[in-house]
Amino acid sequence: MQNKQEILEKLTGIQSSRKSYYTELIHLVEEMKKKNRQLAVINQLTQIQISATWPETSMYIASQLTQILPFAHFALTLVKGSSYSSYLSRRDGEGWQCHTLVGAVPSELPVHSLDRVLHPAFAELFPDHYALSVPLRSQLNQTFGYLTLLQADEQRSVPEDAELFSLIASHVGVSVENGLLFQDVSEKIKIEAQLVQSAKMAAIGEMAAGVAHELNSPLTAILGNSQLLLREMKESPAAPLMNDIYQCGVRCKKIIQNLLTFSRQDEYLFSTVPLDDVVEDALGLVGYQLSVSGLTIVKELVQPPLLFHGSRHQIEQIVINLLLNARDALVGRDDPRIELRSFTREEDGRAYAGLTVRDNGAGISQDQLPQIFQPFYSTKDRTKGTGLGLSVSLGIAEAHGGKLFAESQENKGSTFTLLLPLLREEARNGEETDADCG
Ligand SMILES: Nc1ncnc2c1ncn2[C@@H]1O[C@H](COP(=O)(O)OP(=O)(O)OP(=O)(O)O)[C@@H](O)[C@H]1O
Ligand SMILES: [Mg+2]
Known part of the structure; x- marks a missing residue:
């Protein structure tokens, strides 16, 4: 009998008398289910889409966290240079809504203490709420943002939840940092594309100005001479042909002027x-x-x-x-x-x-x-x-x-x-x- 009890304890990890055995087993199963849920959520949180906007990311994190942590509102805060943006997600019926709050990081305050500024800002928005923040850290261990749960008094986290929240922050941090890097790269690519575009424009402008300049003199001769000839051959049957030459010359002149306008090298007569x-x-x-x-x-x-x-x-x-x-x-x-x-x-x-x-x-x-x-x-x-x-x-x-x-x-x-x-x-x-x- 003694042996059987020992084997049971070893198998289940539960040391109890037979009386409380089932209650503890139920408790253990519940715990395992909870852990599984937490793992599933953490897994979901590592799959944040890097191309999503920050409000979308904030609402996504909030919708996942709500399955395992008690809170009323959630904020994803990111620090960029001397300012921070908090993406505040609040429940809106079945879905979520996000508002952005932007503020300055006081110059004397290190970023890893920014919660001292954030919490009063949140308290102003949600007076009866308690803020629980965990920092987001980069691979180089620098704080670049925060996750914040805003909880009504009765929802206040137990220490175990706070620990879980920190664990989550370390996973979310990686995805968010990837998102930030992705944005930096996209921004760089965009700026490079703009530079290429403006270089192209400058080259075309220069070319256009050169061509227009070259064409201007022969065209002045064509226009002047055809006008002179037109005057002389007023009644001649060839006059309409000469008029055609003149009109085409005028059109060419206009095209040249357009090219010069495009290359901004003509005079702007206002x-x-x-x-x-x-x-x-x-x-x-x-x-x-x-x-x-x-x-x-x-x-x-x-x-x-x-x-x-x-x-x-x-x-x-x-x-x-x-x-x-x-x-x-x-x-x-x-x-x-x-x-x-x-x-x-x-x-x-x-x-x-x-x-x-x-x-x-x-x-x-x-x-x-x-x-x-x-x-x-x-x-x-x-x-x-x-x-x-x-x-x-x-x-x-x-x-x-x-x-x-x-x-x-x-x-x-x-x-x-x-x-x-x-x-x-x-x-x-x-x-x-x-x-x-x-
Ligand atoms: N009135 C319009 N209706 C429908 N699409 C238009 C209209 N105006 C412009 N677009 C669209 O915008 C594009 C860019 O116009 P834009 O005038 O800059 O260049 P383009 O007409 O294609 O070439 P270009 O003006 O140099 O001959 C057009 O190719 C067309 O797709
Ligand atoms: Mg056009």
Whole structure:
């Protein structure tokens, strides 16, 4: 009998009399289940997605922790330089909601004591709660953040829970550190890509300026001579041919000017310009192309014409870009239309002269919309689009203190809005026209 008791004790690890044997066994099973749950959660916490945003990560950790620890709110705090961001997750029905709290790390306080600043900040938000924080440490044993449980009084952790929380922090720390490294690398790749892009732009700009310069002199001869010849051969049957040569020369000149504008090497002649004139000029240049494509053009320009101070030629270039983009988006559509409307708008205490170019074309999907203003972004055939139209247009709008933005719905059409600081009539009278702003 004695022997049997000993064997039982060895097998189960339970030293008890027969009477309490089952109670202890149940307790042991419960303990093991609890440990298993904790292990499963720790395992889940090592699988934090490195590409997730920090609020998403905070809500993920909170949703896992809630299975094994008692708390009302959870915060993931990360320290970056002299500031910290706390991603506070709170339960919202079935799911979680996250708010971000940003603060400065006092210069005299070492990061491993930041909880002295964090806890009063949390106490202000959740007055009746107790904060339990554990630091997140890097492989080099440096504190780079905290995990915090905010517990109502009745939820206060027992020391065993606090120990578990520390253990969890060491596992979560590895995943979070990976996330931080991933962000650093992505940021670096992004900056490198931008550098390559701007180097490309600079090279193209230089090339364009060189080519434009070379072409300018022969073109001046072509334009001048063809004009002289035209005058002489007024009634001749060859006059229309000569006129053609002249018009093509004018077009080439415009292209060269565009190239120079793009490379920012031409003179920016700023003057007081009526927006209507710009629209008319742009339509004069591309209107023919649009009408042969069978488009209806609707024009609603407010009267008296809105004035702005800027480069007539550059703003015209924006309108042309928008019109040509609209034309491309309208290929093969039923009842293709482009609507041009001018309006005034107050934004952030400033008055703007606005112009919308709306089409009922193919539209732009929501994931492509943020990219369209990037240089070289084009969905068009290589021979058709360089992807520079909108980025150059945005650059011009911003150089005028204005804005250019797009709204679009796939298959419904797009609206591009250009806003330029409005020049009031009174201001115009006091202003010198054609002043060179360099
Ligand atoms: N009105 C529009 N409707 C639908 N998509 C548009 C519209 N305007 C621009 N886009 C999209 O934005 C992209 C970028 O336009 P952007 O004018 O910068 O370049 P592009 O037209 O492709 O080339 P480029 O203007 O140099 O000839 C286009 O390729 C197209 O996908
Ligand atoms: Mg374009």
